Structure formats: C-alpha cells, structure tokens
Amino acid sequence: MSAFAARDGFVSASASDDASDDGAVAAHFGNPIGEQRLLARGRAVVELGTGVVTVTGPDRLSWLNSITSQQLTGLPAGVGTETLVLDQAGRVEHAARVVDDGSTVWLLTERADAAPLAGWLDSMRFMLRVEVADRSAEFATIGWFGEVAPFASVDLPEPPVAEWVDPWAAVTPGGWGYAAQEAHPGSDWTLRIAVVTPGTADAIAASEVPVAGLLAHEALRIAAWRPTLSDADDRTIPHELDWLRSAVHLTKGCYRGQETVAKVHNLGHPPRRVVQLHLDGSDAVLPAPGTPVLLDDQQVGRLAASAVHHELGPIGLAVVKRSLDPTVTLTLEADGVVVTAAQETIVPPGAGATANVPRLPRLGAVKRS
Structure with missing residues (x-):
C-alpha cells in the first residue's frame, strides 16, 4: 500500500485503482500539471514504486561487471550508474539503476521486472561469493530533482538506506551519445532516488512536503529524452534509445550481447x-x-x-x-x-x-x- 494513499486527491496508478495493491503509487493528486511544476523545481517528491534488488558479497561488483553492459569494477561507494542485461543478440532484457554502498549493490528497476531480474541474476551466481534478493516489498523509493531533498528538514525515524543519483545529465565514461549534445534537454536532469524503509516513507507522507504523482515524473522524463525499460520491446538494442549514453561502457571486457553492441556502433546502424x-x-x-x-x-x-x-x-x-x-x-x-x-x-x-x-x-x- 502506498505511504501517500491518505494524501488529499490520491489517484492510484495501479490498473485496479486500488491503493491497497502491492506497489500501487499515485498517478497524481488531482493536479498533474501543478505537481509537475513543483517536481521540476525540486520542491516536491514522487513515490516511484520501483523494484529493489540487492546483491551482497565480496564478488558483487566484479561479478555484475562480467555479465552486464556497464563498467562496475571499482565503482566508488555512493556513485550512481546504470547497467543493462542483454541477450546474445544484444537485445535489452533487463535494466537497472546501480549504486553500491560499500557492502551492498542496490539495483533499482521497473517493479514488474524486479523478480525476473533477481531470478536471472541468481541463476548466474555459480560458485561466486554473491547473494541476490528481491527486496521490493521491504522498501519504498522516493524521487526528487536537485541536490537537496525536499524532505531534508523532516524528522525521519531512519535515514535512507541508499541514494541513487541519475548520470543522464552527461555522457558517462566509456559511453557514447548519439543525440546532439548542445542544448541536450537531459543536461539539466538531476533526478535522485532514495531507498527508504516504510516508516521513513510514512514520515515523509505525513509531513507537509509537496508530492507529485507518476504522471508528473513521466512528462519530465520524456522531455529529457531519458529512456527506461518501459520504452523497450523484445527487439530493442541500446543504440535505438540512445542508451549508450548512460548504460553501456564500450571498451570494457566481454559480456553477453557485447558483439552486437560493438558491431552496430562501429560498423553498422x-x-x-x-x-x-x-x-x-x-x-x-x-x-x-x-x-x-x-x-x-x-x-x-x-x-x-x-x-x-x-x-x-x-x-x-x-x-x-x-x-x-x-x-x-x-x-x-x-x-x-x-x-x-x-x-x-x-x-x-x-x-x-x-x-x-x-x-x-x-x-x-x-x-x-
């Protein structure tokens, strides 16, 4: 159930329109355009309802590096990045926002993809020292724009357990941007996502912090040309969505689908x-x-x-x-x-x-x- 379901004007984004549904968050609170303006200005928060998968163990980063598209070995604690799981033909199967806190890698993905992603990762563990868990039911995900969270002055029972900073504002090291970089609408994209406990989500919801729904976030995302897994179909390769910009490292070691990524980027279209x-x-x-x-x-x-x-x-x-x-x-x-x-x-x-x-x-x- 959404922590914000008691807020005035709450309209569920769930297909069943039932705020008690697992993972149901707000589509809007009665004023999608007004909420969008507040969100864009860094004055409101949005409950994103994303899936949360964790990977622990000493081999977590080197293992994820070997099976996904991004350079993750040596990823500094607290630095946000993004990675893709591709099939043998280079088509996108899973996408995850990635942040490591020094002992745990937090993977944030579409709610419906959390269990499939966790299942696939678990099947790839072999003898490595890693543990994978789908923890979507344990946490809420709260997004905002700007460095300072709108709930910074709220007395929280627990601080966020992880915070992801979206790298979309610039082409990441090892990546490539096909879109014109001058005046790119994503250059001002400052999305941050906090992973919080239900108690902390309840405290934010009970405060006077302005809130926005998913419709507001989606409009801002589209305007920034920011791709997500929901934009992909069963034929999508990263190049088509300009996803080499943030989720692919072109010179890292071998991973499934790398041949297609390299061939299309270097030789084809x-x-x-x-x-x-x-x-x-x-x-x-x-x-x-x-x-x-x-x-x-x-x-x-x-x-x-x-x-x-x-x-x-x-x-x-x-x-x-x-x-x-x-x-x-x-x-x-x-x-x-x-x-x-x-x-x-x-x-x-x-x-x-x-x-x-x-x-x-x-x-x-x-x-x-």
Missing part, C-alpha cells in the same frame, strides 16, 4: 531509432504507449511513452524506422481521433558506423552506366 513527438493537443486526447505510428496509413513505428508536459504540451517518445524522413509529419490514433505529430530527432538516421570503415565493392558486382 541501429535498425530503429527513438524520436520525440510533439503531438497535436487540439482534441485533448493523448495516444497511449504502444499505439502504432503511421505515415500515409503505413506503420513506421510505435509510441513508447506519452504525457502532457507543463511547458511543451502533449509529447511522446516513439521508436521508428531508421530510414524515416525526420521532417515528415506522422499520425497516431487515440479514442478514434487522428492525432498528428511532428518529430524532433534524438537518435539521427546516421547513428552508428563510428569506425568509418569504407565499404568495399561486392565481388562480382556489375557496374552499370
């Missing part, structure tokens, strides 16, 4: 790419994630996320064909209404092929005049 959509809001309808993105009635992609931003209006993230002309206007359907959408390039059509290896002519090819 990702088959799809993420764009931001600026949606026509004149009919006051918002297409839902998963909605087909169309050009002249032909599907050219899918909507990964959508929200109403307090400054930009209706926006979304869509994964489209690499070859799609960035200047064309697209359409989506919501509640029987056709919604037009202009594109803003995030991952450009020419992303990849950074090794600049010249393409050799095909043997036996006939040159036609």
Whole structure:
C-alpha cells in the first residue's frame, strides 16, 4: 500500500485503482500539471514504486561487471550508474539503476521486472561469493530533482538506506551519445532516488512536503529524452534509445550481447531509432504507449511513452524506422481521433558506423552506366 494513499486527491496508478495493491503509487493528486511544476523545481517528491534488488558479497561488483553492459569494477561507494542485461543478440532484457554502498549493490528497476531480474541474476551466481534478493516489498523509493531533498528538514525515524543519483545529465565514461549534445534537454536532469524503509516513507507522507504523482515524473522524463525499460520491446538494442549514453561502457571486457553492441556502433546502424513527438493537443486526447505510428496509413513505428508536459504540451517518445524522413509529419490514433505529430530527432538516421570503415565493392558486382 502506498505511504501517500491518505494524501488529499490520491489517484492510484495501479490498473485496479486500488491503493491497497502491492506497489500501487499515485498517478497524481488531482493536479498533474501543478505537481509537475513543483517536481521540476525540486520542491516536491514522487513515490516511484520501483523494484529493489540487492546483491551482497565480496564478488558483487566484479561479478555484475562480467555479465552486464556497464563498467562496475571499482565503482566508488555512493556513485550512481546504470547497467543493462542483454541477450546474445544484444537485445535489452533487463535494466537497472546501480549504486553500491560499500557492502551492498542496490539495483533499482521497473517493479514488474524486479523478480525476473533477481531470478536471472541468481541463476548466474555459480560458485561466486554473491547473494541476490528481491527486496521490493521491504522498501519504498522516493524521487526528487536537485541536490537537496525536499524532505531534508523532516524528522525521519531512519535515514535512507541508499541514494541513487541519475548520470543522464552527461555522457558517462566509456559511453557514447548519439543525440546532439548542445542544448541536450537531459543536461539539466538531476533526478535522485532514495531507498527508504516504510516508516521513513510514512514520515515523509505525513509531513507537509509537496508530492507529485507518476504522471508528473513521466512528462519530465520524456522531455529529457531519458529512456527506461518501459520504452523497450523484445527487439530493442541500446543504440535505438540512445542508451549508450548512460548504460553501456564500450571498451570494457566481454559480456553477453557485447558483439552486437560493438558491431552496430562501429560498423553498422541501429535498425530503429527513438524520436520525440510533439503531438497535436487540439482534441485533448493523448495516444497511449504502444499505439502504432503511421505515415500515409503505413506503420513506421510505435509510441513508447506519452504525457502532457507543463511547458511543451502533449509529447511522446516513439521508436521508428531508421530510414524515416525526420521532417515528415506522422499520425497516431487515440479514442478514434487522428492525432498528428511532428518529430524532433534524438537518435539521427546516421547513428552508428563510428569506425568509418569504407565499404568495399561486392565481388562480382556489375557496374552499370
């Protein structure tokens, strides 16, 4: 049950709209746009309801380093990073925000992915000195923007057990940004997430600290071009979402899926790419994630996320064909209404092929005049 369920205006983000559901947090508290403004200014907190997986034992960092996409060996205590679990073809299976406190690695992921991630990690332990646990039911996750938590003056029964600082504001060491870095909307992204006990979450909820719901957080995330596991499907490779920026180290040692990561980045192009959509809001309808993105009635992609931003209006993230002309206007359907959408390039059509290896002519090819 959400610690904030007793707050005025609480509307559950759970599909069942039942605040007693495990992990049910607020979609909003009656004023999503106002909550969003407060959250963006660092004046409100948002209960994120993320999954929490812990890894303990002396081999924890070197082991995670060997099986995921990020450089984790030697990760300083308290420094936030992000890593991906890929399959053999380089497709994203799991994603986790990572922070080590000196004795425990805290992995924060989508609530629904916590048990699958913990199960997969547990299956990979072999003889190493590590222990894995899904501890989502034991903790709450509270997010805010800025260095100082809005609840800093609240008398808490226990301090946060871990705090993760999002690295999205800049390309991380060993990473690569496909999006233009000048005026990147993520450069001001200062998200922090505290892992707290239920008692501490209750104390924050009972205080006068302003709160926001997940709708506010989602709008700010989309505007910052910040990818999450919810944006991926069963074909997604990191390059398509510009996830090399924060979750992949291109020169670290071998891990599952590394060959695809290196080959696409150095020699090829990702088959799809993420764009931001600026949606026509004149009919006051918002297409839902998963909605087909169309050009002249032909599907050219899918909507990964959508929200109403307090400054930009209706926006979304869509994964489209690499070859799609960035200047064309697209359409989506919501509640029987056709919604037009202009594109803003995030991952450009020419992303990849950074090794600049010249393409050799095909043997036996006939040159036609």
